[in-house]
Amino acid sequence: MNCWTRRQFGYLAGAACLTGLAPRVARSQAKSRVVVIGGGIGGATVARYLAAGAGTIEVTLVEPKLRYATCFFSSLYLAGMRSFESLTHGYETLAQRYGINVIHDAAATIDPVAKTVALKGGSKLPYDRLVLAPGIAFKFGAIEGYDQAATEIMPHAWIAGPQTELLRRQLESMEDGGLFLIVAPPNPFRCPPGPYERASLVAYYFKQFKPKSKILILDAKDSFFGQELFQDAWARHYPGMIEWLPRQFTGGIKAVDVKHLSVETEGETFKAAVVNFIPPQMAGELTQQAGLADQSGWCPIEPTSFESKLQPGIHIIGDAINSGEMPKSAFLANSQAKVCAFAIAAALTGSDRFAPYLFNTCFTFLAADDAVSDAIAFEPTEGTIKISEILISQVGEDAERRRQVVQAANGWYAAFTHDVFG
Amino acid sequence: MTQTIANGARRIIALLMAISPFVFVAYPGAVAEINRGAQLAAMCASCHRLDGRDEGIPTIIGLDPKKLVETMEAFRSGKRVSQIMNVVARSLSTEEIAALAEYLAVQQRGSERP
Numbered sequence: 130m131n132c133w134t135r136r137q138f139g140y141l142a143g144a145a146c147l148t149g150l151a152p153r154v155a156r157s158q159a160k161s162r163v164v165v166i167g168g169g170i171g172g173a174t175v176a177r178y179l180a181a182g183a184g185t186i187e188v189t190l191v192e193p194k195l196r197y198a199t200c201f202f203s204s205l206y207l208a209g210m211r212s213f214e215s216l217t218h219g220y221e222t223l224a225q226r227y228g229i230n231v232i233h234d235a236a237a238t239i240d241p242v243a244k245t246v247a248l249k250g251g252s253k254l255p256y257d258r259l260v261l262a263p264g265i266a267f268k269f270g271a272i273e274g275y276d277q278a279a280t281e282i283m284p285h286a287w288i289a290g291p292q293t294e295l296l297r298r299q300l301e302s303m304e305d306g307g308l309f310l311i312v313a314p315p316n317p318f319r320c321p322p323g324p325y326e327r328a329s330l331v332a333y334y335f336k337q338f339k340p341k342s343k344i345l346i347l348d349a350k351d352s353f354f355g356q357e358l359f360q361d362a363w364a365r366h367y368p369g370m371i372e373w374l375p376r377q378f379t380g381g382i383k384a385v386d387v388k389h390l391s392v393e394t395e396g397e398t399f400k401a402a403v404v405n406f407i408p409p410q411m412a413g414e415l416t417q418q419a420g421l422a423d424q425s426g427w428c429p430i431e432p433t434s435f436e437s438k439l440q441p442g443i444h445i446i447g448d449a450i451n452s453g454e455m456p457k458s459a460f461l462a463n464s465q466a467k468v469c470a471f472a473i474a475a476a477l478t479g480s481d482r483f484a485p486y487l488f489n490t491c492f493t494f495l496a497a498d499d500a501v502s503d504a505i506a507f508e509p510t511e512g513t514i515k516i517s518e519i520l521i522s523q524v525g526e527d528a529e530r531r532r533q534v535v536q537a538a539n540g541w542y543a544a545f546t547h548d549v550f551g
Numbered sequence: 552m553t554q555t556i557a558n559g560a561r562r563i564i565a566l567l568m569a570i571s572p573f574v575f576v577a578y579p580g581a582v583a584e585i586n587r588g589a590q591l592a593a594m595c596a597s598c599h600r601l602d603g604r605d606e607g608i609p610t611i612i613g614l615d616p617k618k619l620v621e622t623m624e625a626f627r628s629g630k631r632v633s634q635i636m637n638v639v640a641r642s643l644s645t646e647e648i649a650a651l652a653e654y655l656a657v658q659q660r661g662s663e664r665p
Contacts, residue, residue, distance in 0.1 A: 178593065460597060467593045481586040486594045488642070490635055504635040506642030518642045520634045537635075540607020541598050548596045 160187040161477040164246055164256040166236045166415065168192025168220060170199075170459040171447030172262030173549045174466035175473075180227040182474050189230040189254055190223065191246070197550075198289035200320065201459050202542055207286075207297050208330035210497060216289060222551030239419045241440050258473050260444045261421065261428075262462065263413030264288065265319050268426070271409045273384035282387040283404040287319060299403045300331060305339040307402030312382055312392060313348040317427070318410045319448050319457045321354035322493045325373075327405070329359065329495045332367040344371045345399065347382055347392060349409070351375040354456070355493065355501065361524045362495035412449035419443075427451035432509035433485050434472035435465055444469050453514035455507055461489045463549060485509060492538035500534040501526075588654025591647055595655075598635075603660035613659060616652035623648045 165176045168190055180188040196217045205211040224231045234250040239259065246254045267285065269276045275283070286296040300309065309331060313324040328344050335342040352375070353359075363371045380395020391400040411417070411426030421428045421437050428445045429438040432453065437443045446469050447462035455461050468485040475482035487507040494500045501522035508517040522534070592601060599611045611619070625631040626640035643651070 463597050464594065467590075471590055471593075481583050481590075483587045483590055484647075486591060486642075488594060488597070488639065490598070502634060504638035506638050508642075518638045520638050522634065536607050540605075543606040544596075544598050544600045544608055547600055 160185055161257045162187045162189070162255060163258045163260065163473060163477075164189045164191065164254050165260045165262065166191045166246065167262035167264060167413070167447075168194065168197055168231075169262055169264050169447065169462070170549055171264075171462035171466045172260070173197070173220070173223060174463045175260050175262065175444075175446060175470050176229050177223055177227055177549070177551060178467055178470035179473060180223070180229045182470075182478070182480070185478050186474065187230070188228075189232060189256075190220070191232050191234060191236055191248065191254070192220065193233060193235045194290075195219065195233060198293065199459065199546065200287065200289045200323070203286070203289045203293050204323070204327040204330040205494065206293060207300060207327065208334040210330070210333075213294060213297075216293075218546055218550040220550070226551055236415055239415065239443070241419070241443060244442065257477060258442060258444065260446065260469060260473070261415065261419075261449065262445070262447045262466070263416055263449050265410045265448050265457070266413045266417075267408040268411055269408065272382055272406075274387065275385045275406055275408060279385065279387045279406070283385060283390070283406040285407050286405060287323075287407050287410075296403075296405055300334065303339065303342065303402045306341040307339070307343075308400075309335075309342065309344045310392060310399060310401035310404045311344065311346045312385075312404070312406045312408075313346055313350065313353070314407045314409050315349040317457060318407070320459075320491075321456050322359075322491060324348075324407055325353060325355065325359045326493045326495075328371050328373075329362060329366070332363070332370050333496050335370065336367055342370070342402075345401070346371070346373045347379060347394060347399065348373060348375050349382060351377050355503075355521070357524050358493075358501050358522060359495070362499060366496045366499065412445075416445070416449055421445060422449075423451070425451055432512065432514045433468070434476075435469040436472070444473065453507075454516045455487065455514050456489065456491075458489055458491055460491065460545070461487070463545065464488050487514065490541070492534065492541060494535070494538070495531075498535055499528070499531045500538050501531070502534050502537070584650050585654060587647070588650040588652075591643070591651045592654050592658075595651070601658060603658075612655050614652075614656060616649075616656040619652040619655060620648055623652075 163179055163186055165172045176188050176190040179186050196219050198217045202211060203216055206213050206216055220231045223229045234248040236246050237249045238247045244256050284292045284296045286292045311324055311328055328346055332344055382394055384393040390404055391398050412422045412428050416422045416428050421439055423429050428450045430445055430450050431438060435444045435446050437445055446465040448457040464487050471482055474480045489505045490502055492500055492502050503521040505516055506518040507514050595611060598608050601612055603610050603612055623640045626636040
C-alpha cells in the first residue's frame with residue numbers, strides 16, 4: 130500500500146494505511162484489548178503509550194522476568210563503572226500508575242485466527258491487536274560447538290542479565306596478562322557499535338587493574354560501524370592492548386572448543402583466558418513459529434505502523450524486525466514503539482494520526498571521559514525505512530566535547546529509562 | 552490577531568483537558584494540532600524528561616513557544632551547534648515545530664503525560 134512520507138504527509142484521521150481494519154469511531158463502552166509480548170524497551174514503551182491514551186484500550190504486558198536489565202550501558206558494568214542494580218528496572222510504575230495488566234509469564238503460542246495468545250502458565254489472552262517485542266534470539270549451531278550449554282563457559286552477554294554478571298566475574302578473576310577474546314557477529318545484529326564499545330571499556334578496566342592483559346576481537350565482518358572512531362580511541366587510550374582481526378584476515382570463525390577455551394578460524398586456533406562469544410542472531414522467540422519472520426530470520430513490517438507484512442493484526446517492534454536502514458538499537462525500539470502505539474490507537478479508537486517520526490541516537494563510551502554519539506532521522510518510504518538526516522562524531526574532536534557527550538549519555542540513560550518504565 | 556486567538560484557544564483546550572496523545576473530542580482542528588504536538592513531544596521524551604526534571608539534559612517544558620521555535624530554527628540552520636538537535640531540527644517541518652512548541656509550552660512540572 131502506498132502510504133505517506135514525512136514530507137508529503139499532513140494529517141490523517143484514523144488509520145487508512147493500516148491493513149485489515151477500517152478506522153472505527155471511538156467506542157465509549159467496550160474497551161479494545163491490546164496484548165504486548167515482551168517487556169524490554171520496545172514492549173514496555175508501547176504498553177505505556179497505549180495505556181496512557183484515551184483510556185479506551187486495555188493493555189496487557191506479558192514478560193517472564195520481574196526486572197529488566199538494559200543491554201545498553203552494560204559494558205560500563207563490565208568495566209566496573211556502574212553497578213548491575215543500576216541497569217535494572219521493574220514494572221511497578223507501569224502497573225500502578227498506568228493500569229497496565231503486567232503478567233509475569235511467557236507466551237507459548239499465538240492463534241492469529243482466534244486472536245488469542247496462550248501462556249506457558251496455562252491461561253489464554255484474547256486480543257484485538259497483538260504487539261510482539263521479542264528482541265533477538267541466537268543461531269545456536271551456526272558455529273560448531275557453540276550451543277546453549279556453551280554460553281555458561283563462553284558467555285554471549287548480549288541479552289543483559291546473568292550472562293553479563295558471569296562475564297564480569299570471569300574478567301575479575303582473570304589473571305593479569307591474560308587474553309580476553311571477543312567474537313563479533315555478522316550483520317545484522319543488536320547494537321552495531323556494541324562489541325567494540327565493550328572492547329574499549331574492558332580495556333579501560335584492564336588498563337587500571339590488569340595492564341599486561343590483551344584483547345583480541347575476531348570479527349565475522351570486514352568492517353564495522355564507527356570503525357575509525359574506535360581505532361583512533363584504541364590507539365590513544367590503550368596503545369598495543371586491542372587487536373582487531375577482520376574476516377578477510379582469519380577466513381572466518383569456524384568452531385569453538387569450550388573445554389580448551391579456544392576459537393578456531395579458517396587458518397588458526399586462538400586460545401584465551403576469557404571468551405565473549407557473540408553469536409549470529411535472528412528475531413526472538415515466537416516469531417519463527419508464528420510465521421512472522423521471513424527467510425532472512427527477521428520480521429518484515431509495514432514501515433508506518435509496524436504491522437507484520439505476513440500476519441495482519443500483529444505488530445512487531447524493536448530488534449526483531451527487518452527494518453530497512455534502521456540499526457537494531459534500544460533507542461529505535463522506543464521510537465518505533467511510539468509510532469506503533471499511535472497507529473494502533475488510531476485503528477482502534479479513531480484518534481488522530483500524523484506522520485511517523487523515527488529517530489536514533491547511540492551514545493558509545495570509548496573511556497570513562499570519552500564518548501561519541503550519532504544522530505539519525507529516518508523516513509518511511511515505499512515499503513521500507515531510509516535515513517533522511519545523519520550526523521556522527523568525528524575523529525579529532527577535542528576532549529571537552531567528548532566529556533560533554535559522556536555527561537549527555539548519563540542524562541540520557543536516566544531520562545530514557547524513565548520514558549520506558551515510568 | 553487571528554493567529555493569537557487560535558493559539559490562545561489551543562492553550563485553553565490543552566490546559567482544560569487531561570489530554571493524551573490520542574484525544575478525540577470537539578474542536579477537531581485545534582485538538583488535532585495539540586495531538587500532533589503531543590505525539591511529537593513523545594519523541595522528545597526519549598531524551599528530555601517531560602516532568603520538568605533535568606538530569607543532565609535540559610527540560611523543554613513550559614518554555615515560551617516563540618523562543619522554542621527560534622531555538623529550533625537556529626539548530627536547523629546550524630547557527631547553533633548540537634549534533635543531535637541539528638538532526639532533529641532538520642527532520643521536522645516548520646508546522647511540526649510550531650505544534651510541538653505550542654504543546655510543550657503548556658506542560659507543567661510534575662504533570663507529565665502520559
